[in-house]
Structure formats: structure tokens, C-alpha cells
Amino acid sequence: MGLLEQKAAAVVEALSRVELLAPSAVAARARDVWAQCFTLERLALKRAVLRSAISKLEANWCPRNAERCQDSHHASAFVAWELLVDWGRLEDEERWENLDFLQYVLQDSRALDSEHVEQVLGAANCVTWWSEMIGGWVRDPLLERFRAVRSNYVDVAYRSLFE
Numbered sequence: 625m626g627l628l629e630q631k632a633a634a635v636v637e638a639l640s641r642v643e644l645l646a647p648s649a650v651a652a653r654a655r656d657v658w659a660q661c662f663t664l665e666r667l668a669l670k671r672a673v674l675r676s677a678i679s680k681l682e683a684n685w686c687p688r689n690a691e692r693c694q695d696s697h698h699a700s701a702f703v704a705w706e707l708l709v710d711w712g713r714l715e716d717e718e719r720w721e722n723l724d725f726l727q728y729v730l731q732d733s734r735a736l737d738s739e740h741v742e743q744v745l746g747a748a749n750c751v752t753w754w755s756e757m758i759g760g761w762v763r764d765p766l767l768e769r770f771r772a773v774r775s776n777y778v779d780v781a782y783r784s785l786f787e
């Protein structure tokens with residue numbers, strides 16, 4: 625049994641005790657935490673692949689004047705970054721049409737090694753949760769949601785001690 629499965633099993637077991645013993649409001653918030661853990665766990669690998677691709681591409685943007693830049697690798701890094709950020713919002717057909725182009729700009733950017741390019745292209749086939757995984761420059765929606773549901777749970781569990 626892998627570490628992730630062990631942790632998941634421990635959470636399920638803990639949750640079953642909460643369901644049995646805790647007030648229903650606490651149990652409901654605990655179920656939210658569990659659901660959010662499950663989502664994060666399911667998406668963890670793909671999320672790591674995409675977020676590191678995004679930051680490597682950003683690191684390969686033109687360090688000088690992008691408007692006058694003649695370096696195709698810098699331009700490709702920017703175009704690939706832009707495509708990845710918007711990928712989840714494209715129509716299926718547009719994604720299909722752009723897949724070869726995505727591969728080209730990822731390779732031409734020289735920001736990612738070939739294995740990483742393959743992983744990104746593999747991830748690009750399924751866009752469920754895409755925007756949440758990508759987040760933004762500073763935002764990380766999945767983790768923010770996790771912190772929110774966790775603090776709801778902690779609040780309600782804490783208050784239940786004094787009721």
C-alpha cells in the first residue's frame with residue numbers, strides 16, 4: 625500500500641468515528657475536508673506537472689525587451705505559457721487543433737525537458753479542474769479551497785466542545 629493510500633485510509637477511518645460521535649454539523653464539515661483532500665490527492669501529480677511547467681516557462685520569458693526580441697525560444701516560452709493558462713477555457717475543437725502547436729512551442733521554448741513536455745501533453749487531454757490546477761501568478765484555488773473547508777471544520781468542531 626502506498627503512502628497516499630495509507631493516508632487516505634486513515635482519513636476515512638477518522639471520518640467514520642467523527643460520523644459516529646460528533647454533532648451532525650461537525651460531521652458535515654469533516655466530510656467537506658475529506659472531499660477536498662480526495663480531490664487534491666487525485667489531482668496532485670497532474671497539478672505538479674502543470675504548475676512546474678508554468679513556472680519554468682515564466683523563467684524562460686525574454687529577460688530583456690520582449691517587443692524587439694529575435695529569440696524564438698523566448699517567444700515560444702511566452703506563447704506556450706499563454707496557451708497553457710487558457711487551455712481549460714478553449715473549446716474541445718480548439719484544443720484538438722492547437723495540440724501540435726502546443727507541443728511545438730513547448731519544445732521550442734527549451735524550458736522543459738522532453739519527458740516534462742510529454743507529461744504536459746498527456747495532461748492536456750483532460751481539462752477537468754484545469755483552471756483550478758493552474759491558478760494564477762499568486763493564486764492557488766485548490767489549496768485556498770482546502771484551507772477554507774478545513775477552517776470551517778476546525779471552527780465548528782471547536783464550537784461544538786462548548787455547546
Ligand SMILES: [Zn+2]
Nearest residue numbers: 686693695698
Ligand atoms: Zn528575448
